[in-house]
């Protein structure tokens with residue numbers, strides 16, 4: 001339901017459906033609608049109070065002049081509920097605003113918290129490119145469950161067919177539970193299969209992922225790291241946690257993310273992707289080789305950046321990162 005919601009909205013997005021947040025990043029009716037739907041489904045299925053650390057909230061939607069966009073979100077949410085048919089309800093605008101905020105919390109190291117990025121890669125979504133819907137569950141500060149829906153990701157490897165599979169079949173759902181491995185299921189409902197990260201040991205044969213947006217990650221730094229490793233192929237630049245999904249099935253062997261100075265990573269941008277990759281045999285650390293700590297609230301305090309690869313390549317990658325950071329550091 002939530003996946004077809006995103007795809008339908010992506011195809012028919014209006015200019016008025018896109019807003020700018022206070023941090024100047026875009027948010028669309030799809031981000032709000034997806035959050036309302038996921039929250040609504042959690043509420044219906046869990047039959048209990050839950051804690052949700054999610055990217056969006058209803059603050060801007062409750063301001064004067066936002067009535068029109070709230071009505072549009074409500075219509076999209078109701079259209080999606082109707083076409084899915086699992087829940088026989090029609091939500092009011094107030095129900096939608098309440099759903100967007102339900103369970104809202106800062107997370108932390110105690111108890112269980114759901115973590116949601118309702119549309120990850122909003123800029124990719126707006127371009128018609130990759131995006132993901134990312135939901136994870138934290139228990140005692142650790143990610144124990146992750147689901148990553150990538151409606152525009154080809155079913156076949158990006159390695160084999162560029163960004164498009166021969167018959168253009170797209171739509172992948174990745175899911176992982178701690179200790180249970182990672183599975184990928186086509187969104188057409190056919191059966192799920194276990195996936196594994198690339199077993200490549202020679203960095204010359206590895207390809208790497210990074211953000212499409214140069215504003216989100218320093219492309220010059222990743223290029224230096226790749227050069228030091230001896231990586232031969234050019235970077236594969238795609239939006240969102242689809243990078244984690246693609247890496248978990250071995251489309252590429254490395255993901256490099258180095259935000260510009262001052263940016264603080266958020267847990268919803270990495271929680272689902274992190275377990276999807278680690279359960280597929282990969283390793284996710286910061287630039288100092290430390291695992292990501294999801295127990296500190298909504299922020300992830302990482303040293304310099306985030307790097308992902310398989311266990312064999314990690315020591316080489318960490319060395320290349322260390323050397324590159326030293327080289328790039330302004331001399332004192």
Ligand SMILES: Nc1ncnc2c1ncn2[C@@H]1O[C@H](COP(=O)(O)O)[C@@H](OP(=O)(O)O)[C@H]1O
Nearest residue numbers: 119120121122123211213215216239240259263
């Ligand atoms: N200046 C910045 N540096 C790094 N990441 C940023 C950023 N501004 C926004 N982001 C984050 O980058 C995410 C997208 O990552 P990617 O570049 O891999 O597609 C965004 O998620 P949303 O699209 O959910 O807001 C947002 O959280």
Ligand SMILES: [Mg+2]
Nearest residue numbers: 025026055122
């Ligand atoms: Mg955003």
Ligand SMILES: [Mg+2]
Nearest residue numbers: 117120121269
């Ligand atoms: Mg995001």
Ligand SMILES: [Mg+2]
Nearest residue numbers: 055117119120
């Ligand atoms: Mg988002």
